[in-house]
Amino acid sequence: MKILIDTHAFLWFINDHPNLSNNAAELLESDIDILLSIASL
Numbered sequence: 001m002k003i004l005i006d007t008h009a010f011l012w013f014i015n016d017h018p019n020l021s022n023n024a025a026e027l028l029e030s031d032i033d034i035l036l037s038i039a040s041l
Contacts, residue, residue, distance in 0.1 A: 002033040007040040 005013075005028070012020035013028050028034060 002035055003027065004035040004037070007037070010036055010040055 009020065009024065009028075011017070013025065
């Protein structure tokens with residue numbers, strides 16, 4: 001499976017922000033392909 005995440009979800013994930021749901025965090029930590037727009041960088 002591949003997922004495309006937006007900028008705020010990426011920032012929440014890398015900063016361990018409490019607004020990121022547990023389900024989203026588990027999905028991002030799983031063995032899937034995560035796609036991020038170049039505009040987010």
